[in-house]
Structure formats: structure tokens, C-alpha cells
Amino acid sequence: xxxxxxxxxxxxxxxxxxxxxxxxxxxxxxxxxxxxxxxxxxxxxxxxxxxxxxxxxxxxxxxxxxxxxxxxxxxxxxxxxxxxxxxxxxxxxxxxxxxxxxxxxxxxxxxxxxxxxxxxxxxxxxxxxxxxxxxxxxxxxxxxxxxxxxxxxxxxxxxxxxxxxxxxxxxxxxxxxxxxxxxxxxxxxxxxxxxxxxxxxxxxxxxxxxxxxxxxxxxxxxxxxxxxxxxxxxxxxxxxxxxxxxxxxxxxxxxxxxxxxxxxxxxxxxxxxxxxxxxxxxxxxxxxxxxxxxxxxxxxxxxxxxxxxxxxxxxxxxxxxxxxxxxxxxxxxxxxxxxxxxxxxxxxxxxxxxxxxxxxxxxxxxxxxxxxxxxxxxxxxx
Amino acid sequence: xxxxxxxxxxxxxxxxxxxxxxxxxxxxxxxxxxxxxxxxxxxxxxxxxxxxxxxxxxxxxxxxxxxxxxxxxxxxxxxxxxxxxxxxxxxxxxxxxxxxxxxxxxxxxxxxxxxxxxxxxxxxxxxxxxxxxxxxxxxxxxxxxxxxxxxxxxxxxxxxxxxxxxxxxxxxxxxxxxxxxxxxxxxxxxxxxxxxxxxxxxxxxxxxxxxxxxxxxxxxxxxxxxxxxxxxxxxxxxxxxxxxxxxxxxxxxxxxxxxxxxxxxxxxxxxxxxxxxxxxxxxxxxxxxxxxxxxxxxxxxxxxxxxxxxxxxxxxxxxxxxxxxxxxxxxxxxxxxxxxxxxxxxxxxxxxxxxxxxxxxxxxxxxxxxxxxxxxxxxxxxxxxxxxxxxxxxxxxxxxxxxxxxxxxxxxxxxxxxxxxxxxxxxxxxxxxxxxxxxxxxxxxxxxxxxxxxxxxxxxxxxxxxxxxxxxxxxxxxxxxxxxxx
Numbered sequence: 001x002x003x004x005x006x007x008x009x010x011x012x013x014x015x016x017x018x019x020x021x022x023x024x025x026x027x028x029x030x031x032x033x034x035x036x037x038x039x040x041x042x043x044x045x046x047x048x049x050x051x052x053x054x055x056x057x058x059x060x061x062x063x064x065x066x067x068x069x070x071x072x073x074x075x076x077x078x079x080x081x082x083x084x085x086x087x088x089x090x091x092x093x094x095x096x097x098x099x100x101x102x103x104x105x106x107x108x109x110x111x112x113x114x115x116x117x118x119x120x121x122x123x124x125x126x127x128x129x130x131x132x133x134x135x136x137x138x139x140x141x142x143x144x145x146x147x148x149x150x151x152x153x154x155x156x157x158x159x160x161x162x163x164x165x166x167x168x169x170x171x172x173x174x175x176x177x178x179x180x181x182x183x184x185x186x187x188x189x190x191x192x193x194x195x196x197x198x199x200x201x202x203x204x205x206x207x208x209x210x211x212x213x214x215x216x217x218x219x220x221x222x223x224x225x226x227x228x229x230x231x232x233x234x235x236x237x238x239x240x241x242x243x244x245x246x247x248x249x250x251x252x253x254x255x256x257x258x259x260x261x262x263x264x265x266x267x268x269x270x271x272x273x274x275x276x277x278x279x280x281x282x283x284x285x286x287x288x289x290x291x292x293x294x295x296x297x298x299x300x301x302x303x304x305x306x307x308x309x310x311x312x313x314x315x316x317x318x319x320x321x322x323x324x325x326x327x328x329x330x331x332x333x334x335x336x337x338x339x340x341x342x343x344x345x346x347x348x349x350x351x352x353x354x355x356x357x358x359x360x361x362x363x364x365x366x367x368x369x370x371x372x373x374x375x376x377x378x379x380x381x382x
Numbered sequence: 383x384x385x386x387x388x389x390x391x392x393x394x395x396x397x398x399x400x401x402x403x404x405x406x407x408x409x410x411x412x413x414x415x416x417x418x419x420x421x422x423x424x425x426x427x428x429x430x431x432x433x434x435x436x437x438x439x440x441x442x443x444x445x446x447x448x449x450x451x452x453x454x455x456x457x458x459x460x461x462x463x464x465x466x467x468x469x470x471x472x473x474x475x476x477x478x479x480x481x482x483x484x485x486x487x488x489x490x491x492x493x494x495x496x497x498x499x500x501x502x503x504x505x506x507x508x509x510x511x512x513x514x515x516x517x518x519x520x521x522x523x524x525x526x527x528x529x530x531x532x533x534x535x536x537x538x539x540x541x542x543x544x545x546x547x548x549x550x551x552x553x554x555x556x557x558x559x560x561x562x563x564x565x566x567x568x569x570x571x572x573x574x575x576x577x578x579x580x581x582x583x584x585x586x587x588x589x590x591x592x593x594x595x596x597x598x599x600x601x602x603x604x605x606x607x608x609x610x611x612x613x614x615x616x617x618x619x620x621x622x623x624x625x626x627x628x629x630x631x632x633x634x635x636x637x638x639x640x641x642x643x644x645x646x647x648x649x650x651x652x653x654x655x656x657x658x659x660x661x662x663x664x665x666x667x668x669x670x671x672x673x674x675x676x677x678x679x680x681x682x683x684x685x686x687x688x689x690x691x692x693x694x695x696x697x698x699x700x701x702x703x704x705x706x707x708x709x710x711x712x713x714x715x716x717x718x719x720x721x722x723x724x725x726x727x728x729x730x731x732x733x734x735x736x737x738x739x740x741x742x743x744x745x746x747x748x749x750x751x752x753x754x755x756x757x758x759x760x761x762x763x764x765x766x767x768x769x770x771x772x773x774x775x776x777x778x779x780x781x782x783x784x785x786x787x788x789x790x791x792x793x794x795x796x797x798x799x800x801x802x803x804x805x806x807x808x809x810x811x812x813x814x815x816x817x818x819x820x821x822x823x824x825x826x827x828x829x830x831x832x833x834x835x836x837x838x839x840x841x842x843x844x845x846x847x848x849x850x851x852x853x854x855x856x857x858x859x860x861x862x863x864x865x866x867x868x
Binding site: 078084085086087104105106107108109111112113115116119120121123124125211213244245246247248250251253254258259260270273274276277278279377380382 | 391456457458459477555556558565568570571654655657658659660718722725726729730733737812815816818820821827830831832834835836837838839840
């Protein structure tokens with residue numbers, strides 16, 4: 001029988017190896033530290049292995065940078081960041097170095113974090129929500145989860161880039177542009193208005209990202225400025241041109257660079273990331289509409305402070321830092337966005353902010369996302 | 383609300399989801415059956431290598447795999463670049479059903495392969511020997527003896543693939559194929575509309591129930607363990623002879639498409655980034671955390687799965703069947719639905735566990751328990767209750783019997799289950815992003831952070847480390863599983 005041939009010693013050896021690997025950090029943490037007060041030991045399942053103590057906070061890792069992975073202390077400022085660590089991590093690092101304030105950041109998608117905040121409600125551990133579009137900030141503000149910001153902060157940024165009620169502030173600007181392939185399209189081929197891309201000469205040549213938040217903000221602007229009928233006609237017209245629907249801006253820009261499509265509707269900065277990664281120019285260029293129409297929309301990445309948060313002062317300090325010259329220069333140089341506080345110039349490849357006549361609407365007007373989604377749903381885009 | 387659900391688009395979503403699920407499941411079984419048989423039953427050269435390489439695609443996150451496949455096979459992808467000198471301007475569209483099916487099959491067929499490997503190792507060679515001695519050739523033995531014996535394993539693996547496909551988001555959205563899950567994500571992430579998303583999720587659950595019923599029908603009531611006494615011994619491997627080359631070709635093709643190609647694209651991203659001056663960032667702390675939390679989740683999932691599987695196999699009945707099926711609930715649901723409901727639960731009712739590793743492991747267990755239950759159940763089916771009865775009659779207590787008799791006999795199933803959970807958890811994203819302790823980084827969150835912003839070069843290094851860690855874990859598990867074979 002199998003049983004006879006089975007080597008207990010062998011099994012023991014392997015299970016010992018396995019469990020000691022899992023136990024190691026716990027032991028290390030227990031030896032090296034004394035503030036392991038947080039008991040995560042209660043498992044979903046009471047009969048879970050006693051040795052499987054899930055007390056593995058990051059500090060347990062002997063190699064981890066002690067600064068960035070320190071256990072949550074009562075004094076840490078907690079930021080929910082819908083902007084990725086690749087983009088804003090260094091900025092937050094600088095803030096930490098300069099002020100000595102310990103910041104813990106939870107990075108995830110902007111929309112997912114907004115949904116998380118709404119689910120957590122008053123029990124959220126977050127102090128500050130840093131989002132990459134005004135819509136998500138609007139959704140959280142609408143639930144009454146933000147405090148009103150002080151004028152020192154709001155005054156740093158032109159009114160059109162912040163919440164009307166002062167519940168969130170824009171930190172950097174993101175322009176809607178048309179990205180086109182240099183080899184197949186010249187700038188003069190582009191229509192005078194973004195509304196004219198419905199012309200059949202663009203059939204089979206366009207790419208867009210209908211599920212993307214920035215695109216939807218654009219559609220909302222289109223509805224607010226020109227009315228629902230125009231917006232519907234435009235969407236159906238672009239659909240009739242067989243526009244390829246991609247999952248995000250990055251994919252649209254990639255498709256334009258590859259020549260899969262000739263032009264696409266995106267935010268301006270993705271192109272510069274591709275240039276950076278390619279180490280030089282790529283086969284695509286941006287075109288800015290500056291006519292005050294929906295095509296000239298500039299959206300923002302911004303932030304709001306959570307009502308009832310423990311570390312509101314520190315959160316405000318972080319906002320101030322991001323709006324300082326240093327912070328704004330970071331957005332200009334590293335993320336290729338528009339600095340919104342006055343005095344700092346944008347990257348020279350960008351159309352200057354003061355040359356762009358943005359449409360006459362308040363970003364707070366863009367919170368009618370429901371209407372836009374209804375429209376996108378009706379025409380079958382999402 | 384009902385109006386919104388009851389529209390043409392819902393029907394389209396339903397049709398798309400069913401179609402994709404059927405294609406991916408069938409294709410996965412068709413690839414895995416011969417692959418597993420070649421590795422387990424023949425003298426295929428390098429079969430140990432193929433055994434590991436064959437399951438590794440599971441370690442490639444679908445959001446990376448999907449992008450890599452577009453980069454390689456897209457209309458103007460790398461393949462087109464190579465073919466350009468021959469006048470190929472554009473490859474046929476990969477987007478839509480075709481691309482989504484190819485990508486998902488390539489990435490998740492190993493669910494069936496792993497289950498089949500375990501089952502083939504567990505089959506009593508006496509069955510095959512009997513068939514051969516009665517004059518069956520290798521083909522007829524495989525078709526009429528092995529395949530019927532493998533039925534529970536095929537069903538269990540197929541079920542994992544089918545339900546995974548239903549709940550998959552990364553690849554289907556990149557390949558622009560509209561399924562329920564994609565629609566649910568869109569509702570959550572754009573509208574913050576949780577009611578419509580919940581409605582769609584309920585529809586998805588009903589779809590899951592239908593799949594589970596189909597699987598239950600294929601299970602039947604047959605016995606899969608040997609009835610009489612007999613020695614456990616290695617199987618006689620079939621000599622492939624002149625079939626060696628085609629067999630190798632088949633394995634190579636599968637591994638090329640599902641593993642080498644995505645790996646190649648990732649290495650290309652890395653090389654291009656490095657040559658453009660990107661620093662190479664080896665995120666060992668994140669790697670260790672990934673390994674740790676995935677290992678923990680695999681352990682917990684097995685510990686939870688065993689009683690469920692024992693109930694289902696040894697005490698079949700309505701009650702135990704319900705318990706077992708209920709464990710599948712979290713699996714087919716899109717990750718974001720499970721994650722957000724746990725956010726709600728944790729933040730409001732269980733603050734002591736919220737944002738701890740414990741919460742993360744709980745989330746993984748809820749999501750991936752069926753992977754462990756399915757494989758453990760399959761291996762228990764191959765153990766005769768007589769063995770346990772014998773142990774009991776010799777004075778072993780129930781738990782002692784289990785620990786020293788059943789568990790060792792079922793260890794291949796336990797290990798396969800652990801491997802499945804490990805490989806799935808290590809790349810899991812939605813729950814990891816939302817529920818991890820603040821500041822806790824894993825390879826998956828690193829990859830996502832870079833890839834979501836289009837920084838492919840920066841995503842490449844952690845992606846390669848993720849695959850390496852998974853390979854290491856697979857080799858370890860494989861080593862334990864092979865213990866008895868020479």
C-alpha cells in the first residue's frame with residue numbers, strides 16, 4: 001500500500017521548510033521590534049494553521065526601506081492616491097523629507113478609491129484624497145465627505161480649476177488633445193473643430209477610450225456647452241466612422257504611434273511619457289484646440305481633505321506643498337502636466353496655458369456624470 | 383433599474399460572456415489533455431521542464447499578458463514588423479472575440495493542466511495495465527480508460543477556467559471584448575453607480591449557478607478509487623518513438639505562444655527602457671511580500687478547503703453539495719465586487735482586521751477557495767474510503783487518520799491546490815489594491831502602478847520577478863509532488 005512507502009520524514013522536512021519560510025518575517029519582527037500591537041491573527045477560519053500568523057506588516061521585511069514601509073503609526077498622514085506612485089511618489093517623498101511628516105499612501109485607481117471612500121464612509125482611515133479627475137472628486141464631495149478648504153489654498157489656483165464650493169482644489173492641469181500620427185496625417189488635415197471628426201474622411205482612422213474618465217468629462221462638457229442632441233450626434237457620428245474603442249488613453253496613444261489608427265482623443269501628457277520611454281521623438285504629435293469649444297477642455301488632477309480626518313493640518317500642509325513652486329515645478333517637469341499656480345511655466349512642448357481659451361464652464365459643472373453615462377449607455381458605448 | 387438591465391445590451395453581454403467562456407474552456411481542455419498525458423505518461427524528452435513551463439503562464443497577470451499579446455500580434459505589432467519586408471502591411475484585427483479567446487486560453491489553460499497532472503499521477507496504474515493486457519493500444523487506453531477516469535479532473539479544471547473567464551477583466555478590456563465583468567467595472571469606475579453594477583453582478587451569479595449545474599451533471603456518481611488492494615508503483619511510460627518530434631512540437635508551440643511570447647515582449651520592454659536610460663529597479667521587498675502573502679493565502683485556502691472537500695466526497699448529500707457550491711460564489715464575481723464588499727464589511731464592522739494582512743488573506747480565500755476545493759476534492763475521489771476504515775479499525779482516531787493516512791495519500795491534490803491558489807493570488811489585483819495594509823507593496827501593485835500609466839519599461843522588471851518567483855514556487859511544489867517517482 002502507498003502508506004508504507006510514504007516517507008513521513010520527507011513530508012515533515014518540506015512542511016517545515018515551507019512554514020519556516022512563512023514564519024520568518026514574524027520571528028524577525030518579533031525579535032527586532034516591540035510595537036507589534038496590531039493583532040491580525042484572527043483568520044477567516046479559526047482552524048487556520050496556528051503557524052500561519054498573518055502578522056506580516058511590511059516592516060517585517062528585513063530588507064525593506066525602513067522609512068517607506070514603517071508600520072502605521074498614529075501620527076501618519078494617510079493619503080488615498082488615485083495617481084500612481086510612478087507619477088507622484090517622488091513628490092510625496094520630498095514632502096516627507098522637507099517637513100518630517102510621515103505620509104502613508106494607498107495607491108490605486110482614482111475611481112476605485114472614490115468607491116472605496118464611499119463604502120468606508122465615516123470609518124475611512126484616509127485624511128486626503130488625491131484624484132486624477134474632477135469627476136471622482138465631485139462624487140466624493142457630493143457625499144459630503146470633504147471639508148471646505150481655506151482661502152490660502154484655494155487662492156493659489158485660478159477659480160476655474162477648483163470646486164465651486166471650495167471642497168477640492170486643482171493641483172495640475174490636463175488638456176484634452178487630438179493625438180495624430182505624423183506619417184499619415186499633417187496638422188493642416190485636422191478639422192477646425194473637434195466636432196467635425198464625424199466627417200466620413202475619418203472613417204476607420206480614429207481611436208478613443210469611451211470608458212475613460214477624462215473622455216467622459218469631455219462628453220459632459222460637450223453636453224453642457226452644446227446640448228444633449230449635439231453630443232449624441234457627435235458620439236453616433238464617431239461611431240459611424242468605426243472608431244476603435246480602446247481601454248484607456250495609453251492604449252489609444254500606442255495605437256496612434258503604431259499606425260493602427262491615425263488620430264485619437266486623449267489627454268496631452270501620455271505622448272511625452274512614450275517619448276521619454278523611447279528616448280526621443282515618436283511617430284505621433286499632439287494637437288490642441290484653443291477655440292473655447294469642448295475640444296479645448298482642461299481637466300485637473302486635484303485633492304480634497306476628508307471631513308473628520310485625524311490629520312487635517314498635515315493634509316493641508318501637503319496641499320500647500322503641492323501648490324508651492326517646488327511642487328508645481330514637479331508637475332511641469334515630471335508628469336508633463338500644466339502647473340496651475342501662477343509663476344511656473346509648463347513644458348515647452350505644450351501649448352501655453354494662456355493661449356488656450358478653455359470653454360466657459362466651471363469644472364464643477366462636469367459632475368453630471370449620470371447624464372453622460374446614460375447617453376453613452378444609450379448609444380451603446382459602455 | 384430593471385429597465386436598465388432589461389435591454390439589448392444586456393443580451394449582447396450575456397451572449398458574449400457565454401461564447402467566450404465556452405470557447406476558452408473547450409480550448410483549455412483540448413490543450414491540456416494531450417499536454418498532461420505527454421508529460422505524465424510518455425518518455426517525452428525534457429518532460430520535467432515541459433511540466434513546469436506548461437503551468438507558468440498562470441503567473442503572467444492578464445493585464446500584462448493581454449498587452450503583450452497586442453504588442454506581439456496586434457495589427458501593427460512586432461509580428462507585423464517582422465513580416466513587413468514580405469509586404470504585410472497589417473495583420474488581421476486581433477481585438478474582439480478572437481483575441482480575447484486566444485489571450486485568455488493562453489493565460490489560464492494551466493488551471494486544467496495542473497488539475498489533470500495531479501489526477502493522472504493519482505490514477506492507479508492497474509487500470510491502464512489491465513486495459514493494455516486486454517489488447518488495448520495506448521490510444522484506446524487513453525481514450526477509453528484514462529479520459530473517463532479523468533472526468534472529475536477535467537470538470538474541476540474546466541470549471542475553474544470557465545468561472546475565471548466569467549469574472550475576468552484585464553484581458554477582455556485590453557482586447558476590447560464586451561462581457562458582463564467589463565460592464566460591471568465600467569459602472570463602478572465611471573458612474574460610481576453601485577446599484578446597476580450590483581444588478582449586473584446578480585445576473586453574473588445566476589450565470590455561475592448555471593455553469594455549476596452543468597458541472598454537477600457531468601460529475602455523475604461513479605467511483606474513481608481502486609477497489610481492491612494493489613501496490614502503488616510508477617506507471618510504465620509509453621515510448622513515443624517516431625512520435626517524439628510531433629509531441630515536442632506540440633508542447634513547444636503551446637509554451638511558445640503562452641509563455642515565451644509574453645516573456646519576450648516583457649524582456650523587450652525592459653531592454654528598450656534600459657537603453658533609454660531607465661534605471662533597473664529590482665523590487666525585492668515587494669517580491670518578498672508577494673511571495674509571503676501568496677504563500678499564506680495558499681496555506682489558508684488549503685486548510686479551509688479540506689473540510690469542505692471531505693464533506694463533499696465522504697458525506698455526499700444535498701447539504702454538503704450546497705456548502706461546496708457556495709464556496710464558488712466569490713470566484714466568478716469580478717474582483718472589484720468582492721473587494722468593495724469587503725471594504726464595506728471591514729471598514730464598518732471589522733475595523734480590527736481591516737487593512738491588515740489578515741483581511742487580504744480573507745479576501746484571497748473568498749475569491750479563490752474553489753481552486754483549492756476543486757483539486758482537493760478530485761484527489762480525495764481517488765482514495766478508497768476502505769483505507770480510512772482500515773486505519774480507524776486499527777485504532778486511529780478520525781483526525782489522526784486524516785493527518786497520517788488521508789492527507790499523505792491526497793498530498794498531490796493538496797499541493798496542486800496550493801499551487802493554483804499561489805499562482806492566482808500572486809498576480810491578483812483588485813482586492814490587493816484596495817484591501818492591502820497602507821503602504822504594503824506587492825509585485826502586482828508595482829506592475830499595475832507602472833503599466834497603468836504606460837510605463838512599460840518600469841513594469842517589466844517586477845513582471846519578470848513575478849514570473850521568476852512563481853517558477854521557483856512551482857519547482858518547489860513539483861519537487862514535493864515527485865517525491866516518489868524516480
